[in-house]
Each structure stands twice: as structure tokens, then as C-alpha cells.
Amino acid sequence: MGALRVTADSSTCVTSSLCVYRLAQVFDQDEQGRVVVLDENPPEGLRRELLRAARGCPTGSIRVEEAGEGVGEGVDE
């Protein structure tokens, strides 16, 4: 298993704040309330919650990838 890589598209973010409440160590918001990724390579132990954050995002603005391959934008575990 490669390292996890998290990206988020702030241009499609609608400030549901779900990701921030789920994983405050990974996600934050700027002054406009738009998503900011604090830790692009979070530890492996957060995998399950990261996938939940990606799946829960109302606009699918969060991507969780590993070794160059998408593993979680609304896909099942």
C-alpha cells in the first residue's frame, strides 16, 4: 500500500463543513468557508475516515488517491 494523497477542489466546495468536523487534522476552511487541505499525505490510520469524508462530501470535491490511482471519490470501500 502506497502513501495516501488527499486533494480537494475548493472551486466546487459548498461549505457543508462535513470534512472539517470529521477530520480537523486534515481539512480546514479559508475565510470564505472553502475547503483547504492541511495534510496532503495523512497517516494510513486515517484511511477509513478519509474515505468516509470523500464519500460524504455533498459535491464530491474530495479525492483520496494512492500510488497514482484513485481509491475514493464516493466509491465503496
Next chain:
Amino acid sequence: MDSSCPVSYPFPWAPAPDIPEHWRTMRENPLLHVTLPSGDPAVLVTRYKDVRQLFADERLSRNTSRYPASRISANNDLFGDPEIDNDPPRYLEERSVVMRAFSARRIEALRPVVKQITQELMDAMEAGPKPAELMEAYAYPLPILVICHMLGVPPEDRAKFRSLIDGYLSVTRLPDDEVERCRVQYWDYLSELIAAKRAEPGDDLISELIRVSQEEPGKLTPYQLQHWVKTLLIAGYVTTASQIGTSMAVLLHRPEVAEDLKANLELVPSAVEELLRFQIMGTSLGSLRYALEDIELLDGTVIPKGATVMLSVESNMDDDVFEEPLTLDIRRQDNHHMTFGAGIHFCAGAALARMELQEATDGLLRRFPNLRLAVAGEELERPVGGFLAGYARIPVKW
């Protein structure tokens, strides 16, 4: 359910605080033909995976008053304002101005205020007669006080404000001229309030929106600003009040679940989420959209161009996505329910509502560990002809 013969929507509620019968069986067909309270036709998308996908589909327009879409009721223009463009890109520009006030940091800064309000309301409940009536004593005042605090509505205006909104939100309860009177007076009241904030800005959301609209002209015209304030005030009040009430009714109707939660108050956030999924006060009327093109569902069924479409909140009961959906499970994980919708119109106040629901629930269970319904759940009355159908009264004792 036969898909071709239209059924009346909203569906009838269950007698007890429980999931209505239709919600359990409606997904046999992915698309139901229904008749709205106005008598106009619409189609209801029933399955979670279709609903979730269609919330993000720009072929469904939110501009239902610009197209010949069906009306919710004959006399209510709740979501219809031809001067407001509810589709991208215009909608997103306006929304981005407002959403800064709803970030997690801003919502958490309000939490102590909400906690304080719950304590004061419970002090009054404790000092008052028993049984208490939960809607009037707690569920209605809490969100009104919070949204008025947030928007800067003066305390002396709050009773008037509430009576106007209650009238405006009637779908069939009040005569047409009465609804119209409330609509006009509410709009006039907001004009005065916004003018007062322009003259004397305060530390509140209306003043902030005025400031942003001046700094970034074009993003929010004065009319659009007033429209957003109108929407935020309504949305911040009735939905949360109804959900506070019904979620307590659902919980107290199941004493074993209430006991479990009281013994494990760290579960309040996931319990609130589950009660939002299991909510029995909302309908899919709020999701009304207009099909700009033919749209194919996952199984190949086609929504015809020109149809008025609702995306089912009842899909929260889809067993294709939720394990044992008819069981209230306060430990449920992966609870991505459709109560707040999805896509670009995802409920702007969702984080605020969650926080209020958490504080409301946690506060009640701590202060009144013996809290229970003072009547059988089957005897709780629902209001008739309103937009939302929580309970009219919820007598409780402790």
C-alpha cells in the same frame, strides 16, 4: 405502488413517531408519478443512488418559477421568485458570499451562545407547569433566538417575526389572502431591518452581507441580499424547530434507545445524525426541480423533459445503501443521508442545524434524565396544511 397512476404527495404520516408505510415500499419503482397539494403533477425519484446523482445534475433546473414547472400549492410561492436565478453560475456567486458565515469555525463560535440559550429555556421549563409542552417551551424558541442572534434581529421584533413566518409557511392551512398578507408584511419588515443595518451596522450577519455586497458589487444586489436574508431566517427557524421536536418524539417513543443515549452522551453527534436520517417531519417538496432535458435513471427509466421533479428524502430508507434502514441506530456510521440534500444546493445551514440539534439534545438529556412523553406517541398531533409537518404539541414530563 403502481407507478403510472398518480398518488397524492406528501404521503400520509404514520400514527406513531415512526417511518410512514409508503416510505418503506416506494422504491419498488424508481420513478413515481405524484400529485402535489396544488393538484399539479410531478415525478418523485425514489432510489438513493439516483437521488444522489441527480442532486449534482445541471439538467435539473432549480429555477422552477422561470419554467412552466408545477406549483407546490395554489397559493404559495415559497420557492418561486422569478427575479432570483437559482442555477449556476449566478447562484454560486451569491451563495459564496453567504457561506463564509457558515464555516465550521464560525458555527463553533456560536456554540456557547446556543448552550446558554438552551440553559435559559430549560430553567423556564423547570420552573413552569408539568407536563411541559416541548415545542413551545424549547423547540420553537431555540432556533428563533439563535438565528435572530446571528442575523441581528432585535429582541423586541422576534414575536412579530415568528407570526409572519408561521403564516407565510402555510401551504393550505390559511386562506390565500392571509398568506399573502404575511408574505408582504414579512418582506416589508426585512426591508426596514436591512435599512436599519445599513444606517447602523452591527456585529451580525446582515451587516456583514451588506459590507461584502458593497466591497464586491455585482455579487449581491440589494434585492438578492434581501432574498437571502428572507431565506436564511425562514430556513434557520422552522426546519430546526420541527426537527428538534420530532427527533425528541422519535427518541422518547423508544425508551430503550433514549436510555442508551443518556448512558452514553458521547453518542449525541451520531444520534443526531441518525435522527436526521430517520426524520419524520420533512418531505421532498423542498427539492422541486424542472427537467431541462430527458434524463435517464440508473435502471434506464427516463424522466421526460419538462417534468417537475422531486428528489426523495425518503431515500434515507433505501436498504441498498443503509443497513436495516427502518432501525433507529444511534451508533450508525457512514450515515450519508439526504435530509440536507446534496450538490450545490446542499443546505446552507446544515452545520448550524447539527450544532443546535446536538446542544438541544445533550442539554435536555442532562437536565431531565427522566424525560418522557406525557401522552402515547400515537396521540401526538401533527399540524395540518403547513410546509413542514413536525408535531403541533409534544407534552413531556420528567
